Amino acid sequence: ALSGHTQAQYLVKTQPMKMAAAEGIWKDTADPAPWSAFAIIDSYKQENKFEINIPYAMSFLAYSKFEGGLKGMETLQKEYTVKYDSVVGEGTNYIPPVKTTYWSFRLMIGFGMGMILLSLMGAYLWRKGRLERSSLFLKFLLPAIAFPFLANTFGWVMTEVGRQPWTVFGLMTTADSISPNVSGGTILFSIIMYLLLFTILASVMIYLMVHEIKKGPENLHGIDSKVTTDPFNKVGA
Ligand code: HEM
Structure with missing residues (x-):
């Protein structure tokens, strides 16, 4: 979680479009920015039909303080059109597949949080001397073997899908990398x-x-x- 938090701070600076897609932010956020826990995304209309937001949390994830807004995908698309269209071609869509980026990010964090929670529960039960006899908890640990693999895979999906259309941001597109x-x-x-x-x-x-x-x-x-x-x-x- 800590290294992920560090990566998020770096990501906002280096690949703001990926961060905006990972958060389903279409328009510039308010300052402080809320963290989106759940959203029904309509990529076609470029809007979210329904959202559950946690106030202040996005500012904290991005800047480690409870202030600071984030640019939305619409603003970034306009900025990149002016900056990069002459290099990569007119009319390029700089917005990555939003739903995949958004949900893989949440699944990675979700499995990570799940592991943290299970570890804390395990430590508590062990301290109380009840670990071996907590059969429900032990049964839960079996499917949890898959959690790190799933978190890794979703983290990787988020990283690779979210950086489209770039192989090297601002310099080389995936289409040119073949x-x-x-x-x-x-x-x-x-x-x-x-x-x-x-x-x-x-x-x-x-x-x-x-x-x-x-x-x-x-x-x-x-x-x-x-x-x-x-x-x-x-x-x-
Ligand atoms: C619990 C909170 C977590 C947060 C806030 C977090 C945050 C992040 C962020 C922001 C990125 C994107 C980096 C980028 O695109 O440059 C990322 C990538 C990644 N994360 Fe997480 N993460 C968390 C948990 C986990 C866990 C538990 C795992 C695995 C056990 C994991 C595995 C990965 C992997 C494999 C990548 C891709 C790295 C790459 O290919 O460059 N993450 N994470």
Whole structure:
């Protein structure tokens, strides 16, 4: 969360359009700016049909203080048209796919917050000595194994989709980044090879994990009486 907050402050300065899209900000915000927790976005009409906003929070995410407004996508589109159209071509749309950017950003933060919450609950239950017996909580932790992978994937989607149409902001578009030397067949071949390689690696990982899980925690003591499942248990260590 802290490194994400740092990234957001940098993002507002370097790629304000991505930040505006990630927040569904069409028109310039008020100062201080609210953070959009939920919005029904109409990209065609360039407006939000419904919004739930948390006052002051966007200013804090962007500037670490409860003041400061943000430019909206409409203003930025006008600014970029004047600045970059002569370089990349007239009539370029500088607004990235807004819904994907907006929702992947929220899903990343949501899974991140979920992990923080579960960790705090786990720490509390452990302190109270109830962790092993809290079966509902432990059941919840199983699907939570996927949370970091999901947060990573959504973070990546937000970063890549939100920067469109740029590969290098203000200098090079994604359309200009296509290499003329690499054919479609070559790309398909490398994608298939990656798919095969990662399928094999995933199968090996799942096999090994299931193998270990099936042994159960008790067996650890059987293998080596000095080993304990509780790293804080000084007696067994
Ligand atoms: C909890 C609050 C979080 C906030 C406020 C936050 C904020 C951000 C921001 C602003 C970006 C965009 C950076 C850019 O486009 O330049 C980003 C990207 C990213 N975030 Fe988060 N994030 C959070 C949680 C997480 C978590 C929990 C994970 C993973 C476990 C994660 C993984 C990523 C990844 C992989 C990227 C893409 C980085 C890249 O490709 O350059 N984020 N995050």
